[in-house]
Amino acid sequence: MAETVSTPVENPSRxxxxxxxxxxxxxxxxxxxxxxxxxxxxxAADTKALSTIEVDMSGVEVGQQIVVKxxxxxxxxxxxxxxxxxxxxAVDVSTLRDPQTDEQRLVVNAEGxxxxxxxxxxxxxxxxxxxxxxxxxxxxxxWFCPCHGSHYDxxxxxxxxxxxxxxxxxxxxYLTDTLIKIG
Amino acid sequence: MSSYPGYxxxxxxxxxxxxxxxxxxxxYDTFIFPTPRNLNYWWTFGAILAVILMSQIITGIILxxxxxxxxxxxxxxxxxxxxxxxxxxxxxxMHAVGASMMFLAVYIHMFRGIYYGSHKSPREVLWIVGxxxxxxxxxxxxxxxxxxxxxxxxxxxxxxxxxxGAFPLVGESLTNWLWGGFAVDDPTLNRFFSLHFVxxxxxxxxxxxxxxxxxxxxxxxxxxxxxxxxxxxxxxxHPYYTxxxxxxxxxxxxxxxxFVFFIPDALNHPDNYIRANPxxxxxxxxxxxxxxxxxxxxxxxxxxxxxxxxxxxxxxVLFVLPWLDTSxxxxxxxxxxxxxxxxxxxxxxxxxxxAGAKSPTDLVFATGTDAAxxxxxxxxxxxxxxxxxxxxxxxxxxxxxxxGLVEKPKDRPESIQKSVLKSAPEEA
Ligand code: HEM
Ligand code: FES
Numbered sequence: 007m008a009e010t011v012s013t014p015v016e017n018p019s020r021x022x023x024x025x026x027x028x029x030x031x032x033x034x035x036x037x038x039x040x041x042x043x044x045x046x047x048x049x050a051a052d053t054k055a056l057s058t059i060e061v062d063m064s065g066v067e068v069g070q071q072i073v074v075k076x077x078x079x080x081x082x083x084x085x086x087x088x089x090x091x092x093x094x095x096a097v098d099v100s101t102l103r104d105p106q107t108d109e110q111r112l113v114v115n116a117e118g119x120x121x122x123x124x125x126x127x128x129x130x131x132x133x134x135x136x137x138x139x140x141x142x143x144x145x146x147x148x149w150f151c152p153c154h155g156s157h158y159d160x161x162x163x164x165x166x167x168x169x170x171x172x173x174x175x176x177x178x179x180y181l182t183d184t185l186i187k188i189g
Numbered sequence: 190m191s192s193y194p195g196y197x198x199x200x201x202x203x204x205x206x207x208x209x210x211x212x213x214x215x216x217y218d219t220f221i222f223p224t225p226r227n228l229n230y231w232w233t234f235g236a237i238l239a240v241i242l243m244s245q246i247i248t249g250i251i252l253x254x255x256x257x258x259x260x261x262x263x264x265x266x267x268x269x270x271x272x273x274x275x276x277x278x279x280x281x282x283m284h285a286v287g288a289s290m291m292f293l294a295v296y297i298h299m300f301r302g303i304y305y306g307s308h309k310s311p312r313e314v315l316w317i318v319g320x321x322x323x324x325x326x327x328x329x330x331x332x333x334x335x336x337x338x339x340x341x342x343x344x345x346x347x348x349x350x351x352x353x354g355a356f357p358l359v360g361e362s363l364t365n366w367l368w369g370g371f372a373v374d375d376p377t378l379n380r381f382f383s384l385h386f387v388x389x390x391x392x393x394x395x396x397x398x399x400x401x402x403x404x405x406x407x408x409x410x411x412x413x414x415x416x417x418x419x420x421x422x423x424x425x426x427h428p429y430y431t432x433x434x435x436x437x438x439x440x441x442x443x444x445x446x447x448f449v450f451f452i453p454d455a456l457n458h459p460d461n462y463i464r465a466n467p468x469x470x471x472x473x474x475x476x477x478x479x480x481x482x483x484x485x486x487x488x489x490x491x492x493x494x495x496x497x498x499x500x501x502x503x504x505x506v507l508f509v510l511p512w513l514d515t516s517x518x519x520x521x522x523x524x525x526x527x528x529x530x531x532x533x534x535x536x537x538x539x540x541x542x543x544a545g546a547k548s549p550t551d552l553v554f555a556t557g558t559d560a561a562x563x564x565x566x567x568x569x570x571x572x573x574x575x576x577x578x579x580x581x582x583x584x585x586x587x588x589x590x591x592x593g594l595v596e597k598p599k600d601r602p603e604s605i606q607k608s609v610l611k612s613a614p615e616e617a
Contacts, residue, residue: 044366047380053370073468078372080468129468130372133493135351136344136470152472153348154488155549170493 058189060181063124071140073129076188080129080137081176082149086160091122093147094161103164104172111161111172115180126186127162128176133169149173192420193223219400223423224430225410227609231305232408232430233437234298240438241291241445242396246389248284256336258382260375263338264464282453288330289456290445292479295323303510304531306519307409313511315402320507322395327480327504329388332381334477339461344474346373346381352487355497372467412608413519414601422605473548481545482538486581488549489574499578506585513585515593523599527592534584537577544574 059076063083066072071084086094094108111127112120129137136153144150144157146165151158156167163172178188196217198204207214255274257266270277299319302308308316335346350367354360369376407416407423416422424430448455456478460471476484483500490496506513521528547570555567602608 047369048366049368049370050376053374053376075468078370078374078467133351134348135354136348136474137468138470152470153344153474168488168491168493168496 058187060185060187062185064184066124068123074188076176081188082125082127082129082140082162082173084125084127084140086123086125090142090147090160094159094163097159097163104170106161106163106172108161111163111175113175113178113180115183121180121183124186125160125162126176126178126188127173130174131156131169132164132171132173133167138173192423192425193221196221219404220425220427220431222404222426223407223416223419224426225408225416225422225605226424226429227410227412227605228408228430228433229411230433230437231297231301231411233434234294234301236434237294237438237441238291238298239396240442241287241294242389242392245284245287245291246393248280248287249386249389251280252284253382253386256382258336258379260338260378260465263336263378267337279449282449286445286448286453286456288333289477289479290441290448291326292330294441295326296479299323299507300535303534304521304528305409305411306413306514306516306521308511309514309519310511311406312402312409315399315406316511317508318395318399318402320504322392322399323507324504325388325392325395329385329392330477330479332385332388335378335381336385337461338378338465340463340465340471341458341461341474343373343465343467344470345476346377348474349476350377352497352500355494357494374467409519410605411520411522412602412605413522414603414605414608417604418606475546478542478546481543482541483545485541485545485570485574486578488545489571489578503578503581506582510585510589514589516589516596516598517593518598518601520601523601524592524596525599526596527589530584530588530592533580537580537584541574541577541581544570544577549574 057077059074061072061074061081061083063072063085066083066085068085069087071082073080073082075081091108094111099105099107108122109120111125112122115121131138131151131153133151133154133156136151138144138149138151138156138158140149142148142160144166146157146159148160148162148165149158150156151167151169154168156169157165158169158173159165161172164170176188178186180186196207196214198207198213203213206212252270255266255270255277257263267281270281272278274280302316302319331345331349335342350364350373353367354364356363365371367377368374369380458475463471475481483503486503487496487500490499516524516527518524521531549569549571551570552565552567553570553573555565557566558564559566
């Protein structure tokens with residue numbers, strides 16, 4: 007009988023197993039406990055819910071820009087002049103830091119046509135989040151960010167300065183030719 | 190006979206307590222600690238920091254009794270504190286100016302450490318705890334500045350939180366997580382308030398570790414020569430250094446209160462008296478003065494991720510300084526070359542601060558005018574900042590490691606006592 011009663015010292019692998027199992031269960035427990043503590047800081051349900059707005063662009067004159075707020079962020083709605091559109095289309099896309107054609111900066115309306123006069127973008131510099139100044143400012147007649155000197159062209163593409171990307175486009179769709187839904 | 194007999198509980202109660210919770214002994218050992226007899230006034234800034242930290246905690250708790258962390262009410266509640274709360278006109282600037290004073294003192298304290306080699310063996314852990322304190326101070330100061338919800342608060346918060354967006358892949362989730370939304374907004378303000386309230390207590394805890402780590406090896410001193418004979422080289426901290434520290438604290442507080450009473454807003458930015466507007470960025474955003482050198486480094490690099498890494502790296506390098514400074518001689522008093530490079534280093538830090546306050550396209554000096562436009566051309570702050578950033582890094586990763594190997598130090602005094610008493614009488 008004596009041989010069947012093994013002490014832990016004689017049978018270290020069994021003890022190791024218990025140590026590891028305890029440690030693993032503990033680690034899983036800590037993880038399960040920590041995740042809610044971390045995730046609570048992510049956007050709350052009501053913050054996420056405030057996610058669509060409609061913008062009527064019929065009142066925006068040629069050469070004018072309005073700024074609306076969506077998800078706490080400024081959205082630029084610019085009614086571009088023909089000159090601005092031409093400038094944006096004359097650029098050799100392959101020379102750009104973040105290559106995009108002018109049309110890739112737009113979405114089609116309900117009939118599948120582009121409305122090139124309306125440029126809709128998130129008005130946040132892709133460098134560190136300032137709101138660029140509009141009205142043909144900067145070296146490329148589009149937007150200029152005063153914070154660290156990023157220049158965007160008339161299609162909101164980055165041309166000069168520290169920003170890595172073109173101004174981002176919000177998700178939006180045309181409800182009519184002059185009414186859009188953002189979000 | 191030793192000058193440090195140790196705590197000897199006299200009354201019955203003291204003996205009883207000492208056997209159960211030796212707290213009086215702890216206080217005794219802390220204040221009757223053998224301290225080099227030659228410490229100069231650069232050694233008083235630790236005590237000055239401790240006093241301001243306490244002042245910040247006390248005034249902070251008071252401000253929190255009147256402040257409202259909500260985007261619609263925060264700005265007004267600060268005005269309410271300044272105008273309506275009894276003594277609010279004094280307590281609010283004490284806290285706001287106190288933050289600047291804390292950084293002023295900590296920068297002197299850190300430069301002192303670098304100059305006298307206080308970070309070197311056996312004080313590396315003491316130094317590292319200090320760098321952690323400094324990091325927490327930066328975080329605390331930043332979040333505190335957001336609370337009044339003025340234009341600079343908001344845009345400072347936006348720019349700094351966006352720094353984390355530079356990290357590939359996780360950047361966006363990380364910033365949304367920091368914000369609790371899709372931009373800096375009410376959830377951000379609330380969590381910053383919560384963290385700004387608690388971090389100073391974390392700092393307090395670390396300061397206790399800092400002093401503990403100081404009391405194991407004991408103080409360094411201006412000669413950098415270790416204590417060899419406790420009786421000859423040291424004096425008890427109390428009363429010798431309690432009085433020296435107290436004098437320095439009073440002088441420092443005079444500067445502090447001069448700001449509080451006469452120019453309470455001098456260190457703030459006028460734009461922060463404009464309510465935060467998420468749709469309009471002020472034309473020229475600058476952080477508080479104590480972050481300016483790092484801001485200049487951020488902007489010196491034309492790439493977003495590169496700028497962020499350069500900026501954080503400038504602090505990270507401090508963690509390994511004890512191993513980068515390879516010289517066996519602690520104090521730069523006896524290192525003529527290191528001393529020279531150190532002075533340039535201090536000037537470079539100040540220069541970076543200057544560059545941080547300017548727009549990168551501004552000129553340090555003009556060399557002429559552009560033929561086509563007539564605009565002045567010359568040496569821009571962008572290049573100024575680039576050169577100084579390079580020097581900042583070179584000082585740590587090239588100059589200090591190399592100097593330790595090639596520099597010939599001057600003769601050091603035999604002992605601390607000999608350095609003080611030029612003709613030290615021999616022990617009777
Ligand atoms: C809340 C902030 C801080 C407080 C209250 C504090 C407090 C102190 C005190 C009371 C001393 C002893 C007196 C003196 O040497 O001045 C000391 C020493 C020291 N501290 Fe700090 N400190 C703080 C931050 C820092 C930081 C940020 C660093 C470095 C990154 C640092 C590095 C050192 C070093 C190396 C010493 C030893 C000096 C020596 O013995 O030569 N401290 N500190
Ligand atoms: S935030 Fe626009 S250039 Fe830096």
